[in-house]
Amino acid sequence: MDKLDNCAWLMGDNVQAAFDILEQEGDTARAVGGTVRNALLGVPVADIDIACTALPQQTLARAQAAGVKAIATGIDHGTVTLVIGGTPIEVTSLREDVETNGRHAVVRFGRDWVRDAQRRDFTMNALYVDRHGVLFDPLGGLDDCLARRLRFIGDAGARIREDYLRILRYFRFFARFAVGAPDEAAMAAIGAHYGGLAQISEERITRELLLMLEANGAVEALALMQETNVLELIMGQHVAVERCGDFLQMAAKTNCGQSRGLGAVAALLMNGVLQDRRQALAKSKLRLSNAQTLQVQQSMELAGYFEDGLPVAQNVRAALLDYKRAAVADGLLLGVVFAGKTGLQGEGEFAHLEELLALCWQWDVPVMPLCGKDLIDCGVQGGAVMGQALAAAKAQWIASDFQLERPVLLKIAMDYIAEQVAEAQSPTIEDSERRA
Numbered sequence: 001m002d003k004l005d006n007c008a009w010l011m012g013d014n015v016q017a018a019f020d021i022l023e024q025e026g027d028t029a030r031a032v033g034g035t036v037r038n039a040l041l042g043v044p045v046a047d048i049d050i051a052c053t054a055l056p057q058q059t060l061a062r063a064q065a066a067g068v069k070a071i072a073t074g075i076d077h078g079t080v081t082l083v084i085g086g087t088p089i090e091v092t093s094l095r096e097d098v099e100t101n102g103r104h105a106v107v108r109f110g111r112d113w114v115r116d117a118q119r120r121d122f123t124m125n126a127l128y129v130d131r132h133g134v135l136f137d138p139l140g141g142l143d144d145c146l147a148r149r150l151r152f153i154g155d156a157g158a159r160i161r162e163d164y165l166r167i168l169r170y171f172r173f174f175a176r177f178a179v180g181a182p183d184e185a186a187m188a189a190i191g192a193h194y195g196g197l198a199q200i201s202e203e204r205i206t207r208e209l210l211l212m213l214e215a216n217g218a219v220e221a222l223a224l225m226q227e228t229n230v231l232e233l234i235m236g237q238h239v240a241v242e243r244c245g246d247f248l249q250m251a252a253k254t255n256c257g258q259s260r261g262l263g264a265v266a267a268l269l270m271n272g273v274l275q276d277r278r279q280a281l282a283k284s285k286l287r288l289s290n291a292q293t294l295q296v297q298q299s300m301e302l303a304g305y306f307e308d309g310l311p312v313a314q315n316v317r318a319a320l321l322d323y324k325r326a327a328v329a330d331g332l333l334l335g336v337v338f339a340g341k342t343g344l345q346g347e348g349e350f351a352h353l354e355e356l357l358a359l360c361w362q363w364d365v366p367v368m369p370l371c372g373k374d375l376i377d378c379g380v381q382g383g384a385v386m387g388q389a390l391a392a393a394k395a396q397w398i399a400s401d402f403q404l405e406r407p408v409l410l411k412i413a414m415d416y417i418a419e420q421v422a423e424a425q426s427p428t429i430e431d432s433e434r435r436a
Helices: 013-022 034-041 056-065 113-118 141-146 156-162 165-177 184-199 202-213 218-227 230-235 241-254 261-269 274-283 290-306 313-322 325-338 346-362 372-377 384-399 406-425 429-435
Strands: 029-032 048-052 069-074 079-084 087-093 095-100 105-109
Touching: 013 029, 013 048, 013 056, 013 079, 013 087, 029 034, 034 048, 034 141, 056 069, 056 079, 056 087, 095 113, 095 156, 156 165, 156 184, 165 184, 165 202, 165 218, 165 230, 184 230, 202 218, 202 261, 218 230, 218 241, 230 261, 241 261, 241 325, 241 346, 261 290, 261 325, 274 290, 290 325, 313 325, 313 346, 313 384, 325 346, 372 384, 372 406, 384 406
Parallel strands: 048 087
Antiparallel strands: 029 048, 069 079, 079 087, 095 105
16 A cells, blocks of 8 residues: 545645645655544544644745744744644654653754654554655554554654653553554563653643543553553552443443543542542542542542432432533443442343433433522521521422422521521520529
């Protein structure tokens, strides 16, 4: 195979315009990396990356002359983003590493396509294609790509020492593209150098793990990560990788079509008793956003409630009033998995689970028609009693299948407050004895 045929993304006006800008004054350009890999494997091409012999300043000047927006996204490392017809196209000058320190590299720009390929990570990512679809394979990566065989370029240990993030990239690409057994040299090198991940930021570790967990081969990749001690390093403890695998398989089986990366993180964290699970995230090398952290914590909390068995729809609706939709859905699946019911009891129980999951995503969550301001307008002062009154009204609202309207709920809340006031004012046995 020496040519890519019928590539709509390559022959599109926007990409061809980029080649027109770059290929001036004897310079050449080729699409590269994941762009070419995905096209060869029949995977949708989402991002367009082009390598070229032009220096980044030349790319900027030529784009300006053509009236094309250009952004110096990583100009020190040779990267400029062209925006043509609304399509971002990342252009990087050919380069080679002068110095590496396990994460960042000092690069030198050049015109040697082979040297540019040699500084990349995996053979399937060191493939190029020109504007006509002609392939350039300087390192023999085409056969690996077509066979879905993931190998480091050259010495695996050397590639890892250049950038320890490549350890996690290996597992992410393995989960998404590879088939068959992992490369033995890659596994040996990862096992020898996984400690270098301590140099990588928590944000980058988290990003790679979440991307890997969304891939179809995540279960197999997790097993390899555990085998090489990478997973325990990231999570800060020995993890229940088998149950995480059960979670991912159950999520795929229910076919809800929702992201499951954070649910899988929750499954990895769910060791020990429920009270200790919130501490597990702090022990890990993960750095989640506040929203992501909340979702993970909520799903673990709900899993503790759902481990006793599948709830009725009413309980799921009640949970949706206070928890994120994704957290409730993940909590349901986690509850099933950690209760040891991945097979469930017959088609009826599985159908019930699917109904509950559909409810998580499709139910139009109502807003309780009573709020604190309503009680304040009635002369109630804020405080614990007001919160308790609202909770009492909410419980009755849920029990009515969310049918009770504001006047009834207001009466329930006010009656509750009146009862609390009366109870506070009634004499106690101690008071009676003191008066006697």
